[in-house]
Amino acid sequence: MNLKRLARGPAIWIVLAVLILWLGASSFMTTGIQRIDTSDGLALLAGDTVEQARIVDGQQRVDLVLTEPFEDKGERVQFYYVEPQGPTVVAALEGADLPGGYDSEVPQTSWWVSILSLVIPFVIILGLFWFFMSRMQGGGSRVMQFGKSRAxxxxxxxxxxxxxxxxxxxxxxxxxxxxxxxxxxxxxxxxxxxxxxxxxxxxxxxxxxxxxxxxxxxxxxxxxxxxxxxxxxxxxx
The missing domain is CATH 3.40.50.300 (P-loop containing nucleotide triphosphate hydrolases)
Structure with a gap:
């Protein structure tokens, strides 16, 4: 394989752009937390095994830290709820006996993620355009060389x-x-x-x-x- 030709081609840049996008998205994904059903989450809040809770605004998600593992999910779980269930979830949090209390979080998108969301699509489109133009000028198609002397x-x-x-x-x-x-x-x-x-x-x-x-x-x-x-x-x- 010609490494120099590969480096000059758009494929490597498209792969890098997708990799950067994946890394940026993965940095905002919650790791080490198992998801449970909404009903199980409300039942845990009604019990006495929840030590700390956090409600994430905008994502309709509640993260729970338990004093003991829940089934095979571990001691850190999360559940999601639909918008009409918001008042019920807030009431359950306020009525729960939480030693560590609960807090609310409003996630903020960092400036570099905003820039990447604008730049990466442009890079991908430019890479595809470069790829197709290279194919058109190559041996597979001579559209761009039509009328040129090949003597x-x-x-x-x-x-x-x-x-x-x-x-x-x-x-x-x-x-x-x-x-x-x-x-x-x-x-x-x-x-x-x-x-x-x-x-x-x-x-x-x-x-x-x-x-x-x-x-x-x-x-x-x-x-x-x-x-x-x-x-x-x-x-x-």
Missing amino acids: KLVSKEKPQVTFADVAGVDEAVEELQEIKEFLADPAKFQAVGAKIPKGVLLYGQPGTGKTLLARAVAGEAGVPFYSISGSDFVEMF
Whole structure:
């Protein structure tokens, strides 16, 4: 696996964003406290095994600290209630015999959690946009490269092919002599007002030497030789 390519991709940033979001959410989750039914919580408040209680406003939750374990839930339990049950729960807390009393808590969201809640969705959307744009520009889809030339330059340092290397197509070589002269010295023809041809179509069965002829023209004229596949040519135009 290419680690550098992975680091440049959006996947790692999406994973980091989700991890930060999970850590931020987990820091506000109550740990080590077992949940019980609302009826069991009210029954505990009516008994004498509750040492301390806390009601969390906004979450409709009551946390209880017991003097002895409740069933298999341990000594720290919590229960939730629906909004219409609020007065009943408050009355049960006020009427309970709690050695440690009870208090109420209004949870405050920290500033960095507020910032994360705004930044993380933006980062995820940006990462997905980056991912899809990368896919569109890659080999799977060439939408973003439509119309761009895919011609490949053959290095001039390689051995040059000339007309002497071509045999059996003398008529084609004779026709291409003028094209070679155009490419070798275009200024001479432009000076007399001649219009340089835009191209020549070589056709024939595979293996008859069309590409070799094109290389020979470039070699004789001393100009670069470019190659492009037929499918890329059709796609470009």
